[in-house]
Amino acid sequence: MGVEGKERNRDLETGAQVLSGNMGKTIQRLRKAYNLSLSELAEQSGVAKSIISQIERNETNPTLATIWRLSQALDVSIERVLASGDEEPFIEKSSKADTPILVSEDGKIRLAIIGWLKTIEWLQWYDVQSEPGGVLDSDSHQRGSVECLSVLEGEFEVEVGGVTQQAKAGESLRYRCDRPHSVRCVGNAPGRATMVCILKAAVMD
Structure with missing residues (x-):
């Protein structure tokens, strides 16, 4: 990927983060800054006019795919408009x-929900701590969902559809979680890991 492509991806990532932070207000402000009607933004982004209207009124929680589409349609304006915006920096502590x-x-x-609860419908992440031999059995998530287990201490094993794989500290396992799956802390030592679940709503088309 060239420098221009990397810069564009970085701009889009920035846009997605911005839109997810102050969703309705930000989208409406960006749309009006470029004199776009709801219909025009819908046409440019591929997001239905009714959905954009609901987002601007904070009546719905859009998926990550929707956020990205809107970000792509508005990315040219994001940095410039934010520079003159009146929002205070956003830092939230739990x-x-x-x-x-x-x-x-x-x-x-024990799974501590360290992710933002507002994103739980499409993105979840946890701090996982386990005693030796601990087992976490999970039902299927939405079709197409993916989970990532990054091991910090000890060793874990993941089983999905009869297939198993182990990972130790410094290693990660990524797997489809749209079918029953199990996470086990193997060995004689306690284990710790970070688990991120990307639900189908967040998967790009």
Whole structure:
């Protein structure tokens, strides 16, 4: 990929982050800054006019694919308009006490939901801590969803559809999670990992 392509991808990533942060207000401001009607933005982005209208009124939570399409349609204006915007910098802090905890059926694996709850319909991520031998059995997610387990300490094994693979500290496993799957902490040592689940709603067409 050339320098121009890398810069464009970086701009699009910036756009997606911006749009996801102040969704409705940002999209409406960018659209009006370029004198675009809802119909024109719908035509340029491939996102239905009714959906854009709902997003601007904060009546719906768009998928990541929708955010990217709108970002692509508005990316030329993002940096310039933001530079003159009046929003304060966005930093949100969550305390340990405010972090929800999930526990596996055997009680040996704890998943702290460290991801943003507003994105949970399409992007989830967790801090995973397990005692030796801990097992986390999960049902199927939406078709096309993918999960990534990055091991920080110890060793984990993932089983999907009868196929198993192990990873130790510094290694990651990526796998389809749209079918029943299991994560196990193997060996005699405790394990820790970061788990990210990208649901179908976030997968680009």
